[in-house]
Amino acid sequence: MVSKTEETQVNRLENQVDNGGGGAWEYLCLVRKLKLRRSDKVLKHGLSILNDSTKRSTLGSEEWTLYEQVAIAAMDCQCLDVAKDCIKVLQKKFPGSKRVGRLEAMLLEAKGSWAEAEIAYSSLLEDNSMDQVIHKRRAAMAKAQGNLSGAIEGLNKYLEIFMADLDVWRELAEIYVSLQMYKQAAFCYEELILSQPTNPVYHLAYADVLYTLGGLENLQSAKKYYASVTDLTGGKNTRALFGICLCTFAIGQLTKGRNKEEKD
Amino acid sequence: MAADLVLDTAIRDWVLIPLSVVMVLIGVLRYFVSKLMRSSQLPDAKIVKEGQVIIRARNLRASANFIPSKSFRARKAYFGNEENGLLFVPKGQAQNAQAQMFSDPNMAMDMMKKNLSMIIPQTLTFAWVNFFFSGFVAAKIPFPLTQRFRSMLQNGIDYSTIDVSYVSSRSWYFLNMFGLRGLFSLILGEENATDDTQRMMQMSGFGFDPSKSLGAEKDGLDIIQHEWALPKFEQRAEATLRKLIS
The missing domain is CATH 1.25.40 (Serine Threonine Protein Phosphatase 5, Tetratricopeptide repeat)
Known part of the structure; x- marks a missing residue:
């Protein structure tokens, strides 16, 4: 930060x-x-x-x-x-340096020669399988090629070891959202909220995902998270305010006809 | 009579200054030697993972109230599962890790290298100081001190009549050994390897057992009560909005 x-x-x-x-x-x-x-x-x-x-x-x-x-x-x-x-x-x-080797592989990637870059990255990973940057680059490369499921696989494998890496959780959440896999995205956003509970950005994204998922329970949760964003930003987030309105409306639609105690 | 003790200038030229210079030079030499011997050691995947699990579990414990209780329960089960949970350490494995640490020749080698670069020069310089410079009154500090400082400043001199503000050569050596750290960080860069005290701390921290902290985290998770904080936020949001309007 x-x-x-x-x-x-x-x-x-x-x-x-x-x-x-x-x-x-x-x-x-x-x-x-x-x-x-x-x-x-x-x-x-x-x-x-x-x-x-x-x-x-x-x-x-x-x-x-x-x-x-x-x-x-x-x-x-x-x-x-x-x-x-x-x-x-x-x-x-620095002949033979791995750090320079990483740059060379990145250059290959920037040129768009994916196969060669992939080979270069793999050989670098063989020397040091714990290199976080290379794992991330490979996922980024998969994403750049449009291979989103490959990127997800890479990121998941990465998170299995480095599970406290916020940026990767965030990236994964965004990919899941773009693939409309909202349940998985919600999990990722929960993870982000857990590690930074006062960051309204994550609350907002989580609320969006919950609202998109739909269903009474999710809508109510979404409304609560929009409310927390409103509180954390001091009421200056228009998206959150609009979200509250939408949630209230949707809840109202769903609970029409039921008795008033359930509305809450 | 103690107050008018006169120090020969030859003591300054042949004891005080050489001693300090030699200490600095040895420090620099040691820095380069340890730099040569330092082996870049790859972190073990399992240890890294355990560290990350602990961070994540700690986050979960600290801000559990910010996620819905369903999600919290799922995570709690995932972490504290008795069969394959992340925080669950099979019995007997804890002992294993310790034993493995000592049987690993690389680890022992590393420790020995560190020790060598620390202990050998220190014993040598100490012997050297003792041999050539024992018994000198090497310096005088410009302010009076109480008797308690005698053992610190007059190590190696057994006269109780000398004023405490005189510094013996052996004490000067000790003062240099611990006091030159600032100078080293100035000439060798911030992260120099000559920091003895820090290294001693590391030594005592050696043998740290990650499985223990895993177990502690698990216990912490077990006793935690989940109370969703978000319903409160709705009222707070309402209050903030009202304040904004009024």
Whole structure:
């Protein structure tokens, strides 16, 4: 999670760097630390440091971290040539490194040569079957190919070991929703609520899933979760307010004709 | 008479400064040696999984009231199942893990390496200090101290008449050994390996048994009473909305 102060700091630095005010390296460090995805900015400012040999040499051994960061950002922006150059430099410096091998596999993936990337990832996993990043990349690759059930399988296998990984639960929930497997999605959202009970985003998503599932009990639960979102956000979430209205209406439809005690 | 004890400047040049310099150099050397010997050890899937199970069970226990009771019961059964639940540890296996830890040659090797890089230089420097520098009054601290500090500052000198603010050479060695950590983190980077106290903590934590904490989590889950918190939220939401309107 990114705290408020860190967010303002990042935005301030980004503004400063964008207007040519310096501090690019601090900005890149902060982005890396907070794991933000601002690939275009990272690519632009990282490259400006890497192309300037005096600036680059002041970084010392951090230079290689920057190469890695820029390479990943470049792949995200589809600047495959830049990524290739960065990886080449890293490979010259660290021949046989697994971390560089991971980057190469990612480059293959970015190019869209799925089969080769899959082979590369598998061989990396053979060396270290506990590499979380590679497991996630494989699932992402399956998703990119449109093979959603493959992605689900991968994520489930991953969660069997790393079952406290929130982001993966969230990803899995979203895939389940897109496949209309709402019961499974509900389970994932429950898991997310359990680990962060005061995060309204998860409550809202869970309520959506429950409402979609339908049925009296689910609708009542959905209404409660919409209410909790309203409470947690101080009544500023329109979706939750609308959700409460819809739930109330649907419950009213279902319980028409029954006696009033059951309505509650 | 104790107050006007004059220290020879040669003591400063030949005892105090060499001792500190040697301590720093040994610290740096040890850092690099331990860096060379450190083997990157792959985490075992089972241990990682147990750790993650504990985190998840703890989350479940802490915020059980935020999910419907049906879901809670399903999870409780899943975790605490007597046959194949995640938190259930078969009897006899607990002992096994401990034994396996000691029979694993890699683990023993790792421990020995750590010990070697810690104990050998320490004994050597201590012997060296004892041999060459024993009995020197090496320094004077600029403020008076009570008698209780005598054993800390005048280790190796058995005169009770010397003022406590004088530091003996052996005590200077000990002060350096524990006090140079800040300097090391400055010159070797934050995560330097010379942190003795931390390592000792790790040593005592060795032999930690994950199955025990699994059992504890299971007991915690068993006694927990589920009370769904969400119905309360409806009233609270109503209150917040009312406040917003008014």
